[in-house]
Amino acid sequence: MTQDILLEIGLEEMPAKYVQASEIQLKEHVEAWLAEKGLAYEAVASFSTPRRLAVTVKAVAPSQADSEDEVRGPARKTAQDENGDWSRAAQGFVRGQGLTTDDIFFKELKGTEYAFVNKKTVGVATADLLKEWDKIILGLNFPVNMHWANHHTKYIRPIHWIVALYGDTVIPFSILDVTTGRTTRGHRFLGHEIDITSAATYETQLKEVFVIAQQAERRQLIADQIADLASVKNWNVPIDADLLEEVTNLVEYPTVLFGNYEENYLDLPADVLITIMREHQRYFPVMAHDGQLLPFFITVRNGNAEHLETVAKGNEKVLRARLSDGEFFYQEDQKITIAAALEKLKKITFHQKIGTMSDKIERVGLVATKLAGLFNFSASEIADVQRAAAIYKFDLVTNLVGEFPELQGEMGAKYALLQGENEVVATAIRESYMPTSSEGELPATKVGALLALADKLETLGAFFSVDMIPTGSNDPFALRRAMIGVVRILIDQRWELPFDGTVRDIITLEEAAGVKVMPIDETVLKFNQFLARRLRNLLANDDVRHDLIEAAVAGETNDLAQLFERAAALNKVSQADWFRPTVEALTRVMNLARKLDKTVTIDETLFENESEQALYREIKTVKAAFAAASSTEKLTVLKQLQQPIARFFENTLVMVDDEAIRTNRLAMLAELNNIVARFAKFDAIIVK
Structure with missing residues (x-):
């Protein structure tokens, strides 16, 4: 007879940002254990609140199958x-x-x-196997850990209780000084201890003690309550997904309420108010339907609807103090000139091996100017780039950014406008931080995009030049994110960048500034390898086949937009009938081309047959066609090469004894390879 299983790990309050990932991890570990033991079951469900991680397994077989x-x-x-x-x-x-x-x-x-x-x-009884579940609990990994009492074991937070039931029977095991049982704890203030009857009654019994164990249910309750309140009040309340997720994992029994603040605080920039409410108080800002902020906020209480007015007043008092600080900082910041702020940056270390923040700004300015010339910016655009690059970090020493780091760039843009800078420069200051995540918003302006690109390239070049390259999951300076930002900006703007030369220039700048750099060739190689790994990851996210990714990344990388188009084009035609023979033909060309170890001018008088002459005519056609063709058009041209290549090899022996003829034939194949290899490394493609 099948029975259900329940496992609940009772903890002190976990950091909200780790709750969901921990719930998923527990479910995955349980599913992996069931598969390893060969136990049949119907489904695994997972649950989490700030104080618990839990799973239920429905209809588990009584034993392993014989x-x-x-x-x-x-x-x-x-x-x-x-x-x-x-x-x-x-x-x-x-x-x-x-x-x-x-x-x-x-x-x-x-x-x-x-x-x-x-x-x-004979299969082992499930009841006997379940005694191993202490290993599942202790096998979970967390980004942060702590130990408590005299225990050496570390965990995300101290374990206070464990509920482990097979059917209605307790699964016996212990972890540290905690022994399994059926007693769980309800809401910290509204609930009490309760004995769980079985896995089937777990959710229902927890609700009786004011705990909603299903994360998705809490999230929906919060969203629905906010929508109802907004409808009643005729408000517009944008729901930030990250904030909703965080608030969901801060509460066990959510109740939405609202509060207000003085209208005079609306004189502060909206970004300041929203940051204080959203990032520091976990409040949802309230807006009118025209998008203007209103002097209200919505928050979520971990409890029921009793005494909400008292709770609202407490939240208003806390927010009022934060807004007062923000108002004071904003007024004080306006007394600081950009020039004075830049002087302060000379005393702020960017990194001890790389120099001050002022040093970085100077190098970014040089990189930005060079890139502006490379991308054919106009004289006025170059002037804006140079001005933005010269001041874009000045807001780091302002009071508001010091108190609320999330506002860097945003306040720089606002303060720049207040001090007479033009709109283009101000926007570029704000956009220089974009994208702030791998899928974040990209700069919308050319000047902003170029400044963001220069900043990220200089950061990457600086850290690579001192051999501070991310290893494993360790990336304290967010260099992976910076490289993804570089890739996405170049693709979005369709800018072609010679990476080798650019990285060499940056390393030279670092060395001229007194930075002790690694050998340039070694640094460029590591930079290119790091870039290639990011490209592979991004292409994999686009569902491009692994071998086609390798082929595309091994081709020309200066034009990343074209690289991604090439990979997509290869992926699209990879199942076509003509693809395999074309790849095989081009692979044979590539293999033979490697045998030529010198530069040779092709001599048509040494051709001995029509197939040789025909292939050379096709090569010249391909060379001309490739100049302006799209990736799809280039593949069509390459498709047409398959027959001339096949006829050439049928009628021509390349490795003949006559050195002049042999070298001439290899030179012709090498010329074709030089054209094709910029598109893709065809010998990396797997064809069956």
Whole structure:
């Protein structure tokens, strides 16, 4: 008879940002354990609140299924002597399987007869296997850990109780000084301890003690209550997904309420108010339907609807103090000139191996100017780039950014406008931080995009030049995010960037500034390898086949927009009938082209047959066509090469004894390879 399983780990309040990931991890570990043990079941459900992680497993089989396996023993000539008597080897073999020689039969494998037995294994009872579940609990990994009391074991937070039930029976095991049972704890203030009857009643019983265990249900309750309140008040309340997720994991029993603040605070920039409410107080800002902020906020209480007015007043008092600080900082910041702020940056270290923040700004300015010339910016655009690059970090020493780091760039843009900078420069200051995540918003302006690109390239070049390259999951300076930002900006703006030369220029700037740099060639190689890994990851996210990713990334990388188009084009045609013979033909060309180790001018007078002349004509056509063709058009051109290449190899021996003819033929193939290899490394493509 099948039975359900319940496991609940009771903890002190976990950091909200780790709750969901921990719930998912627990579910995955349980599913992996069930698969490893071969236990049949219907479904696994997971739950989490700030104080608990839990799973239920529905309809688990009472035991592992019995199994019968063929076990191979010694060869027949070893198992029996010439009289057919069993040898010690045969007797030892069956004894080890718990059987007798009467159970032996012979089967031939690759011309040799071997002794076999059918071994029956009785499945272990589920109740006995479940005693191992302490390993599941202790096998979870967390970004942050702590230890408590005199225990050496570390966990995300101290474990206070464990509920472990198989059907209505407690699964017996202990972790540290906590023994499993059926008693769980309700809401910290509204609830009490309660004995769980079974996995089937888990959610219902927790609700009786003011705990909603299902994260999705809490999230929906919060969203619905906010929508109802906004409808009643005729408000517009944008729901920030990250904030909703965080608030969901801060409460066990959510109740939405609202509060207000003085209208004079609306004189502060909206970004300041929203940041204070959203990032520091976990409040949802309230707006009118035209998008203007209103002097109200919405928050979520971990409790019921009693005494909401008192709770609202407490939240208003806390917010009022934060807004007062923000107002003071904003007024004080306006007394600071940009020039004075830049002087302060000379005393702020960006990194001890790289220099001050002022040093970084100077280098970014040089990189930005060079890139502006490379991308054919106008004189006025270059002037804006240079001005933005010269001041774009000045807001780091302002009071508001010091108190609320999330406002860097935003306040720089606002303060720049207040001090007379033009709109283009101010916007570029704000956009210089974009994208702030791998999928974040990109700069919308050319000047902002170029400044963001220059900043990220200089950061990457600086850290790579001192050999501070991310390893494993360790990336304290967010260099992976910076590189993804570089890639996305270049693709979005369709800018072509010679990475090798740019990285060399940056390293030279670092060295001129007194930075002790690594050998340039070594640094450029590591930079390119790091770039290639990011490109592979981004292409994999686009569902491009692995070997096609390798082929595209090994091609030309200066134009990343084209690289992604090439990969997509290869992926699209990879199942076409013509693809395999074309890849095989181009691969043969590439393999032979590697045999030429010098530069040779092709001499048409050395051609000996029409297939040789025809292929050379096709090569010249391809070279001309590739200049302006799209990735799809280039593949069509390459498709047409397959027949001329095939005829060439049918009628022409490349590696002839005559050195001049051999070298001339290799040179022709090398010229074709030079064209094709910029598109993709076709010999990396797997065709079957």
